[in-house]
Amino acid sequence: MKRIGFIGGNRIKHDEDWFPSGQTRVYEEDDFLGDILKDEWDVNVAAGCTVAIAAGLNGLVDLTTVAGDNFYATLAKELNYNALLYAGIEARLALDDITNCQIELGFNDAKLEAQGRMVDDVDLTGGLPTPVCANGAAIVFDPTDSVINNLCGVGVIAGVGSVNDLGVALVNGIYVILKVQLDALGNARYYINNLLIATELLAITAATPLTPWMTVSNKAGAIARVLTVDYCKSWKRRI
Numbered sequence: 001m002k003r004i005g006f007i008g009g010n011r012i013k014h015d016e017d018w019f020p021s022g023q024t025r026v027y028e029e030d031d032f033l034g035d036i037l038k039d040e041w042d043v044n045v046a047a048g049c050t051v052a053i054a055a056g057l058n059g060l061v062d063l064t065t066v067a068g069d070n071f072y073a074t075l076a077k078e079l080n081y082n083a084l085l086y087a088g089i090e091a092r093l094a095l096d097d098i099t100n101c102q103i104e105l106g107f108n109d110a111k112l113e114a115q116g117r118m119v120d121d122v123d124l125t126g127g128l129p130t131p132v133c134a135n136g137a138a139i140v141f142d143p144t145d146s147v148i149n150n151l152c153g154v155g156v157i158a159g160v161g162s163v164n165d166l167g168v169a170l171v172n173g174i175y176v177i178l179k180v181q182l183d184a185l186g187n188a189r190y191y192i193n194n195l196l197i198a199t200e201l202l203a204i205t206a207a208t209p210l211t212p213w214m215t216v217s218n219k220a221g222a223i224a225r226v227l228t229v230d231y232c233k234s235w236k237r238r239i
Contacts, residue, residue: 029233033059072116072217079209083182085236090179092230100222106138108213116217124148129161144219153190155203
C-alpha cells in the first residue's frame with residue numbers, strides 16, 4: 001500500500017519550510033564532539049553491540065553490531081515529539097557494509113523494539129512491511145527482504161504499514177543525509193541529500209508520542225556492521 005501525495009526532487013532551503021507561520025521551535029542538534037554521549041540519548045543494544053563516540057577530530061558516533069542474526073544497536077530519546085508538533089529529524093550517516101542488515105532513521109512510538117527494528121519485511125516489489133511498532137515513520141534501508149535495494153519511506157499508522165520506493169541505494173562507506181518531516185495531519189515528507197523525494201499522506205497517527213529514532217540491525221547471516229553518524233538534529237513546534 002502506498003499513500004503518496006508527491007514524488008519528485010524539490011530542493012528546500014530550511015527546516016522551517018513546513019512549519020506553521022509565526023511558530024517557534026524546540027531544536028536539538030548533536031555533532032558528537034564530546035567523549036561520551038549526551039544524557040538525552042537512550043542507548044539500547046543487543047548483547048555485545050555498542051554505541052560509542054568515535055575517536056578523532058570530526059565528531060562521530062558509531063552504532064556497532066556483532067556478527068549473528070538480529071543483533072542491533074539503537075539510539076532514541078524521550079517520547080517528547082509528535083506529528084501535531086511538526087516533528088522533524090535529520091542525520092548524516094554512512095554504513096560500512098550494506099548487505100544483510102537494516103537501518104532506520106525517523107520517529108518511533110517506543111525507545112526499544114525487538115531486534116532493534118520498528119518494521120520488518122520491507123519489500124519494494126509489492127508486499128507490505130510487517131510493523132513492529134504501532135506508529136512510526138522513517139527512512140528505511142532493508143536490502144535483505146527486497147530485490148530492489150533502495151532507501152524507502154515507511155509509515156506505520158495504527159499498526160498498518162506502507163512503503164514507498166525513494167529510488168536511491170546506499171553505497172558502502174558513503175555518507176548520505178536523510179531527513180523525515182512530519183506535519184499535523186500525520187503526513188510524512190522524506191528527503192535524501194536535501195531533496196524532497198516523496199510525501200506520504202497519513203503516514204502516522206498525528207497525536208502519538210514519538211521519539212527520534214536511528215538504528216542498525218543484522219539480518220540473517222550478517223557479519224558485524226557499523227553505522228556511523230556525523231550529526232543528528234531534531235526539532236518540533238514549541239507548545
